[in-house]
Amino acid sequence: MIVKLTQVCSMFLSKYVSEGDTVIDATMGNGMDTLFLAKLVGNNGKVFSFDIQQEALIRTKRLLEKEMIDTKNIHLIHDSHINIKNYVNDAVSAVVFNLGYLPEGDHGITTISESTINALRISLELLKKDGLVSVMIYPGHEEGIIEKDNVLNYARQLDAKRYHILYLDMVNQSNLPPSLLLITKKQE
Ligand SMILES: C[S@@+](CC[C@H](N)C(=O)[O-])C[C@H]1O[C@@H](n2cnc3c(N)ncnc32)[C@H](O)[C@@H]1O
Known part of the structure; x- marks a missing residue:
């Protein structure tokens, strides 16, 4: 069923991520994706x-505690996703981006094209063969429109021999709806 693109994204992630994997949530926010990934990879x-905002770490920690998730192997990092490689050395099976601002937070602090694209480039380096990078794109705010264009242009120029890319857009929705970009690595 096609309901929300975030659900479609979760459906794909559940096919690409297995128990015991290492995965990255590049934009923690309220922790919904971290929680979902934690359940997929297990203990x-x-x-x-x-996340660059401490508030995101507080909310995510609270959510994981409420859901009684074992947090021993969940690393909540207060840093930009451009520094992923300072913390992650393992090959990863998925990297999740949910662009934009923290819901019920400061709407002036959003992901921005330049760092998002740098983080995408780093994510593709860390990605295992047959792994998935997902990007939920929200163009409903000023930076979001620019970011959407730049992220899609970045995706378009990726080597078709190494990456399969799928782009899902809700074509009959008004008011700049979200869209979903999925990148899989088919060759190292
Ligand atoms: C739309 S929210 C993410 C929602 C989240 N996935 C969830 O499940 O609730 C986007 C988040 O990206 C964060 N962000 C912005 N720039 C960032 C950066 N350079 N590195 C990491 N996080 C960043 C924002 O602080 C915000 O919390």
Whole structure:
């Protein structure tokens, strides 16, 4: 069923991530993606989650406690996703980006094209063969429109021999709806 693109994204992630994997949530926010990834990888997997706002770490920690998730292998990192490589050395099976601003937070602090694209480039380096990078794109704010264009242009120039890319857009929705970019690595 096609309901929300975030659900479609979760459906794909559940096919690409297995128990015991290492995965990254590049934009932690309220922690919904971190929670979902933690459930997919289980107690033997690892989740590395990034956000530049302390508030995101507080909310995510609270959510994981409420859901009684074992947080031993969940790393909540207060840093930009451009510094992923300072924390993650393992090959990863998925990297999740949910662009934009923290819901019910400061709407002036958003992901921005330049760092998002740098983090995408780094994510593709860390990605295992047959792994998935997902990007939920929200053009409903000023930086979001620019970021959407730049992220799609970045994706378009990726080597078609190494990456399969799928782009899902809700074509009959008004008011600049979100869209979903999925990148899989088919060759190292
Ligand atoms: C739309 S929210 C993410 C929602 C989140 N995935 C969830 O499940 O609730 C985007 C988040 O990206 C964060 N962000 C912005 N720039 C960032 C950066 N350079 N590195 C990491 N996080 C960043 C924002 O602080 C915000 O919390």
